[in-house]
Amino acid sequence: MKRFNIVGTDVPRTDAEAKARGTAIYTDDMKLPGMLYGKILRSPLPHALIRNIDISRAASLPGVKCVITGEDTPKIKYGNWRLFPETQDEYPLAVEKVRFIGDEVAAVAAIDNDTAEEALELIKVEYEELPGVFDVDSSILPAAPVIHDYCPSNISVNRKIKYGDIEKGFAEADYVREDTFTMQSVSHAYLEPCSALAQVDLDGRITLWTSTQVPYIIQCLLASTLNMRENDIRVIKPFVGGGFGGKMELRAWEFCAAFIAKKTGRPVKFTLSREEEFLTGRRRHPMKIRSRVGFKKDGTLVAKDLRIQLDGGAYNAMGPTATFLCGNFGAMLYRYPNYRFHGEHIYTNKPPASAMRGFGAPQSLYATEIQMNLAAEELGIDPIDIRLKNAQVSGDKIPDVATISSCGFIESIKAVADMSGWKEKRKNLKPGQGIGIGCYSFISGGVFNWFNTQYPFSAAEVRAFSDGTVHLLTMASDIGQGSDTVLKQILAEELGLNMGDIRITSADTSMTPQADLGSWGSRVTLMAGNAVIDAAKKIKERLFGALSARFNLNVIHEIECKNGRVQAVTRPDYGLTFGEAVALVQKANRGEPLVARGSYTPRGKGLVTPAFGFGAQVAEVEVDRQTGLVEVKQMWTAHDCGTVINPRSVEGQLAGSIQMGLGYALSEQFVMDGGKTLNTSFVDYKMPTAADMPPSQVVHVDTYEPEGPMGAKEAGEGLASPTAPAISDAVYHATGYRCMDLPVTPEKILEGMKKD
Amino acid sequence: MRLPKFEYFEPKTLEAALNLLTQNGNNAHLLAGGTDVLVKMRNGRLKPEAVIGLQGIxxxxxxxxxxxxxxxxxxxxxxxxxxxxxxxxxxxxxxxxxxxxxxxxxxxxxxxxxxxxxxxxxxxxxxxxxxxxxxxxxxxxxxxxxxxxxxxxxxxxxxxxxxxxxxxxxxxxPFPVPKSGASYKRVSARCGVDIAAVCVSAWVALDGEVCKDVRIVLGAVAPTPMRAVGAESFMREQTWTQELIETAAAQAVQESKPISDVRASADYRKKMVAVLTLRALEQAYERAIKN
The missing domain is CATH 3.30.465.10 (Uridine Diphospho-n-acetylenolpyruvylglucosamine Reductase; domain 3)
Structure with a gap:
């Protein structure tokens, strides 16, 4: 392992104290003089034409300052796939038609929240209800109601992948099985509901403070939907209380805050309630997965034919990316010499599904992992052994995708089997007790540019000062995952400084260098980290040149930044403090400050990602065979995220992933009645609490990713996938019930046990 | 939602509270801890004109x-x-x-x-x-x-x-009579913090191995918390055996009238009435013999 000073240590998080003390300012904490409070009127119907909207009574309610409907807006559609405008299917406020319960129809701004809410009740909307469709099977029938006129089939995206010779592969197989899996929809349930505050400045520019993962994308899409220029929009991301993929698109309230601020000249804030978040919020795609896999007798995979239908809800949202990625995830983790994928993104009259931690992987890998276990059992091979036989390794090439530059998957499987006492426990547990495995591979950021950015994927600016401090500016967004801390660590490491020497400004589109695609796809550490290193290296070149001149160094000397000094490696006495060296550079440039820009854009890295994370997880459960309730007794994880930059942060990602995986496996689901979400509070949306968390042990497998900053790659999303299959497999081991339709509920377990 | 306009009273004596309650008629509502009342007022299901807080008494x-x-x-x-x-x-x-x-x-x-x-x-x-x-x-x-x-x-x-x-x-x-014991059992989807999807309580009084008296109460399986009186009378004056409590549990299932909702299906609730009644009776018995 390469040795570092700051990287790899548990430096306290930059934001930890403010959050612990309650002094961190989130969007909804902000109040500006004269600020108005906004509320959104939402469709009560899943599918209807808007015949008329009468806002007169609402507009005349004392205290109401502005009421808008879709008719008042420029009526410009938006969506994150700018490269393919036909996929941009959403208006900020509904125009002529509503497509799900919760679709945004009108917005009110008033002097306080209560008045705004009262005004909503005074808006009269005449709807002509249309028949709705609520599942993928009905939606693709020829006679199904058409949800978007541009898309008569209701299938908005078709994605196909094919390599090898699928027919030949299956012909060579000794054992072929085909299974169908379904997964439920779950909520991001970030603890900070969405909030946005807009203000107009003297130039007419709009500043938007918003709880988002993607300030740059919001800037661009807000500009286009308002018919303004990009530079007329300034987006600032304050503290954000989690996103998990649910805050990575422009949303109606961001548009409405900006639009009404412009119209009234007063600041406007919208904050969603928890009920709104649950009733209408984005969610993880329910999927129907049909997977056919072929093996040799010895367990070697020869072919996979994967068909996935995504229930996208009423709009594309990030569904096209999920459709693309779930097909890639289907071909990751194991070696599939022959592979075929067909994914369809299908509209239904439900709240739109979108990106959510794992972005198609939790669903796709659930099918992969359960099917591996089914096959292992039929072939008489231990689940660990069948994985070892097929595991991807460093240097493997996934056709049309990428070459895997570093891979600690085999090491992860072996480590987790050791830690958990797999061989022993798999044989000797008591009835009701079980142990199961789940594995994952994930991307470290995407190389695709469907957003069609004209800028580098990530950028950094480093300003060095003669007082020994440096200022890092980056548009990378810390949404609670800790990127501010990690980027400071990387910069401190590269410049030989301490954390206390670094100041950071992040995620303000008017101040920080263009651009950054945001916090999603596990891209930030790798991409923004590389941009920071790029900028830091340019600073170092300037410092090294000045030092060389100052000490008249022979050109063959290596120079380093270390322990707050800039010095010749073999002659540290030829050296200066960092601040002195900066002063020297500045003097040599007649006062010009020492500033450098760095950037990172993945190039020549295939079609999907520059680097892959891997890992394996084992769960031990105890099932109450009378109630069907599952207690997860222990989780063991071994994973490969390359260099661990901040161990505590990585362990935090793991704990959060287990918490989400636990809910996905056992208790979380949106209970729907047609298009209506019935469980709209945390009482009935069963997200696990701290008290439900099982004990957990982890091993970080030691690898070094050549494409990553200081060897690092993703740690935040891959881990969201293995928990559900591991728990599900453990439940099977404990009870004989094999879950093909998540979640694993007590009722299904009791029913499944009965069949035996 | 805006809280409805109301006047808040905090009487210091029970008599004052009773007077306020009578004076304000149907428009008054009592408040002890407020964890239900205020939620209902916030979402508009309750619109009292007078709220009488009891905490000052x-x-x-x-x-x-x-x-x-x-x-x-x-x-x-x-x-x-x-x-x-x-x-x-x-x-x-x-x-x-x-x-x-x-x-x-x-x-x-x-x-x-x-x-x-x-x-x-x-x-x-x-x-x-x-x-x-x-x-x-x-x-x-x-x-x-x-x-x-x-x-x-x-x-x-x-x-x-x-x-x-x-x-x-x-x-x-009442003070527990000798050789009596009570228990409470519940199931919910989340183990840590959750509302019960089904709950059952049992109380038994023993005379040697004879079940002198018993009460079985089922929660969340009928419009109100309910006694399983049929199961109770089946057990009374009978010798305590595994078969006895299993039959009583099955009888309790017959008496329950659960619905299906977001928390559980009626079918699962019925199954849980059987399991929890049995477990509640077992624990009540354990406590009774030690008492």
């Missing part, structure tokens, strides 16, 4: 135990206080458990047993153990006091036997 917040009279829980005693009271823990462990697992820490630190009962949710977690232990509630109005058995108190979801002008002043639980 000193006599109402006590938890009194006496080995002769038993337990008296004042109307404003907090759930958390009941759950951690040494006498409750020692003599009424089933109640301590129910009060200590319901809702969450914040609600337990504000909410009260009396409020939980008066809210009359089918899933009210304190109702089954209290009914099983033969609790009564003390109701006062300007004319005087009356006592009513808790099993006659609930009339439907949100409906009780209380008449207008009455205040629940205390919950009275």
């Amino acid at each position: 000193e006599d109402l917040n006590g938890i009194h135990f006496d080995s002769g009279k038993g337990l008296a829980i004042g109307a404003t005693a907090k759930l958390a206080e009941v759950a951690s009271n040494p006498d409750v823990l020692k003599h009424y462990p089933a109640l301590a458990f129910a009060a200590g697992v319901m809702a969450n820490v914040q609600v337990r630190n504000m909410g009260t047993i009396a409020g939980n009962l008066c809210n009359a949710a089918p899933s009210a977690e304190n109702a089954p153990p209290l009914m099983a232990m033969g609790a009564e509630v003390a109701l006062a109005n300007l004319q005087g006091d009356r006592r009513i058995a808790l099993h006659q108190f609930f009339r439907g979801p949100g409906l009780t036997a209380m008449e207008h002008g009455e205040i629940m002043t205390a919950i009275l639980v």
Whole structure:
């Protein structure tokens, strides 16, 4: 392992104290003089034409300052796939038609929240209800109601992948099985509901403070939907209380805050309630997965034919990316010499599904992992052994995708089997007790540019000062995952400084260098980290040149930044403090400050990602065979995220992933009645609490990713996938019930046990 | 939503509270901990013009135990206080458990047993153990006091036997007779913090191996917390055997009338009535023989 000073240590998080003390300012904490409070009127119907909207009574309610409907807006559609405008299917406020319960129809701004809410009740909307469709099977029938006129089939995206010779592969197989899996929809349930505050400045520019993962994308899409220029929009991301993929698109309230601020000249804030978040919020795609896999007798995979239908809800949202990625995830983790994928993104009259931690992987890998276990059992091979036989390794090439530059998957499987006492426990547990495995591979950021950015994927600016401090500016967004801390660590490491020497400004589109695609796809550490290193290296070149001149160094000397000094490696006495060296550079440039820009854009890295994370997880459960309730007794994880930059942060990602995986496996689901979400509070949306968390042990497998900053790659999303299959497999081991339709509920377990 | 306009009173004596309640008629609502009332007011389901807070009345917040009279829980005693009271823990462990697992820490630190009962949710977690232990509630109005058995108190979801002008002043639980024991069992989807999808409480009094008396109370499987009277009478005066309690559990299932909702299906609830009744009876028996 390469040795570092700051990287790899548990430096306290930059934001930890403010959050612990309650002094961190989130969007909804902000109040500006004269600020108005906004509320959104939402469709009560899943599918209807808007015949008329009468806002007169609402507009005349004392205290109401502005009421808008879709008719008042420029009526410009938006969506994150700018490269393919036909996929941009959403208006900020509904125009002529509503497509799900919760679709945004009108917005009110008033002097306080209560008045705004009262005004909503005074808006009269005449709807002509249309028949709705609520599942993928009905939606693709020829006679199904058409949800978007541009898309008569209701299938908005078709994605196909094919390599090898699928027919030949299956012909060579000794054992072929085909299974169908379904997964439920779950909520991001970030603890900070969405909030946005807009203000107009003297130039007419709009500043938007918003709880988002993607300030740059919001800037661009807000500009286009308002018919303004990009530079007329300034987006600032304050503290954000989690996103998990649910805050990575422009949303109606961001548009409405900006639009009404412009119209009234007063600041406007919208904050969603928890009920709104649950009733209408984005969610993880329910999927129907049909997977056919072929093996040799010895367990070697020869072919996979994967068909996935995504229930996208009423709009594309990030569904096209999920459709693309779930097909890639289907071909990751194991070696599939022959592979075929067909994914369809299908509209239904439900709240739109979108990106959510794992972005198609939790669903796709659930099918992969359960099917591996089914096959292992039929072939008489231990689940660990069948994985070892097929595991991807460093240097493997996934056709049309990428070459895997570093891979600690085999090491992860072996480590987790050791830690958990797999061989022993798999044989000797008591009835009701079980142990199961789940594995994952994930991307470290995407190389695709469907957003069609004209800028580098990530950028950094480093300003060095003669007082020994440096200022890092980056548009990378810390949404609670800790990127501010990690980027400071990387910069401190590269410049030989301490954390206390670094100041950071992040995620303000008017101040920080263009651009950054945001916090999603596990891209930030790798991409923004590389941009920071790029900028830091340019600073170092300037410092090294000045030092060389100052000490008249022979050109063959290596120079380093270390322990707050800039010095010749073999002659540290030829050296200066960092601040002195900066002063020297500045003097040599007649006062010009020492500033450098760095950037990172993945190039020549295939079609999907520059680097892959891997890992394996084992769960031990105890099932109450009378109630069907599952207690997860222990989780063991071994994973490969390359260099661990901040161990505590990585362990935090793991704990959060287990918490989400636990809910996905056992208790979380949106209970729907047609298009209506019935469980709209945390009482009935069963997200696990701290008290439900099982004990957990982890091993970080030691690898070094050549494409990553200081060897690092993703740690935040891959881990969201293995928990559900591991728990599900453990439940099977404990009870004989094999879950093909998540979640694993007590009722299904009791029913499944009965069949035996 | 905007809270409806209301006047808030905080009387210092029960008499003052009763006067206010009578004067304000149907437009008045009592508030003990507020964890149900304020939520209902916030979402517009309750629009009282007068809210009468009971927390300022000193006599109402006590938890009194006496080995002769038993337990008296004042109307404003907090759930958390009941759950951690040494006498409750020692003599009424089933109640301590129910009060200590319901809702969450914040609600337990504000909410009260009396409020939980008066809210009359089918899933009210304190109702089954209290009914099983033969609790009564003390109701006062300007004319005087009356006592009513808790099993006659609930009339439907949100409906009780209380008449207008009455205040629940205390919950009275008899001292446990020798060789008696009570228990409380529940299931919910989340183990840590959750509302019960089904709950069952049992109380038994033994005479040697004979079940002298028994009460079985089911929660969240009918419009009100309900006694499984058929199962009870089946067990009374019978020798305690595994077969006896299994048959009683099956009988309790017959008596339950659950619905399907977001928390569980009717079918699963029925299955859980069987499992929990059996487990509740087993634990009540264990406690009885040690008592």
